[in-house]
Amino acid sequence: MLDYSLLAAIAAVVREGSFERAARSLHLSPSAVSQRVKLLEDRLGQILVVRGSPCVATEAGRHLCRHVEQVGMLEQDLLGAMPALAPDGLGRITLRLAVNADSLATWFLPAAAAFAEAESALLDLRLEDQAHTAESLRSGEVLAAVTDLAEPVQGCRSLPLGAMRYLATASPAFVARYFPAGVTASALCQAPCLRFSQQDRLQLGWVKQQFGQELTLPPHGLPSAQAFVDATIAGLGWGMNPASAVQQALAEGRLLTLLPGAPLMLPLYWQYTRQPLPMLERLTQAVLAAASAGLEPAE
Numbered sequence: 001m002l003d004y005s006l007l008a009a010i011a012a013v014v015r016e017g018s019f020e021r022a023a024r025s026l027h028l029s030p031s032a033v034s035q036r037v038k039l040l041e042d043r044l045g046q047i048l049v050v051r052g053s054p055c056v057a058t059e060a061g062r063h064l065c066r067h068v069e070q071v072g073m074l075e076q077d078l079l080g081a082m083p084a085l086a087p088d089g090l091g092r093i094t095l096r097l098a099v100n101a102d103s104l105a106t107w108f109l110p111a112a113a114a115f116a117e118a119e120s121a122l123l124d125l126r127l128e129d130q131a132h133t134a135e136s137l138r139s140g141e142v143l144a145a146v147t148d149l150a151e152p153v154q155g156c157r158s159l160p161l162g163a164m165r166y167l168a169t170a171s172p173a174f175v176a177r178y179f180p181a182g183v184t185a186s187a188l189c190q191a192p193c194l195r196f197s198q199q200d201r202l203q204l205g206w207v208k209q210q211f212g213q214e215l216t217l218p219p220h221g222l223p224s225a226q227a228f229v230d231a232t233i234a235g236l237g238w239g240m241n242p243a244s245a246v247q248q249a250l251a252e253g254r255l256l257t258l259l260p261g262a263p264l265m266l267p268l269y270w271q272y273t274r275q276p277l278p279m280l281e282r283l284t285q286a287v288l289a290a291a292s293a294g295l296e297p298a299e
Helices: 004-016 019-026 030-044 059-081 083-088 101-106 109-118 133-139 172-178 202-211 225-234 243-251 278-294
Strands: 093-099 121-127 144-147 156-170 193-195 219-221 239-242 264-273
Touching (some): 004 019, 004 059, 019 030, 059 278, 093 101, 093 133, 101 121, 101 156, 101 225, 101 243, 156 172, 156 202, 156 243, 156 278, 193 202, 193 225, 193 239, 202 264, 225 239, 225 243, 239 243, 264 278
Parallel strands (some): 093 144, 193 219
Antiparallel strands (some): 144 264, 156 239
């Protein structure tokens, strides 16, 4: 029989990133949390948490954390039907999700807010590039993710959400400086672009879509969705911005599209564990509703 007081300690350390913060969340002393983690590691004969700043779970630890989340969701539903069990429950659970920055900045928050309003649960939203959120699913770090991967990760369902429309935009001054003779492949190799992270390939993808070849683009690194728009307006570089995020700036003339009528459509998917968890299904319905309102139909 699993000892859920020990499992809760593991999950709290991984969620909070340290034994001290985990202790505060569990209303225990750091030494008590450390003893529980060590006791479970001794019982299983393997390391579950790599101590550091932050503390991170090993592969075995991630599996246990995922189990705690799944049991917690089932328990929350049970407590709704049988409140008298509440004193002995696991407490308020936290669901870990992976979301790309542009989704979080545009359409995803209404889904999170609707879910949080209806459920006794907390959300831990982890920012990942849409091409890499599936890795967090594979490793067991999250229960669900917004991803551009249509193929289901092993043990997961994949549902289409729609497509996010991206526009290649730049300030009028930037266009005048770097594209006086038009947007050409040679000009793009000289004009600084904006890149959210090293995993961000939207700019490269748009260039290949328009010019049929891969180009070496000089990038500014800018890991913030809102700052990405602001930096484009300020003239730091050109970048692929969600159409909804730059609509007003385009209407006011503060931004221009590099090639009018040449968007990049990025299909997105919601992948989540196949375990029959009613709470996760309700979260999925909230995500699908928000995506229907905030994304375009995928072609």
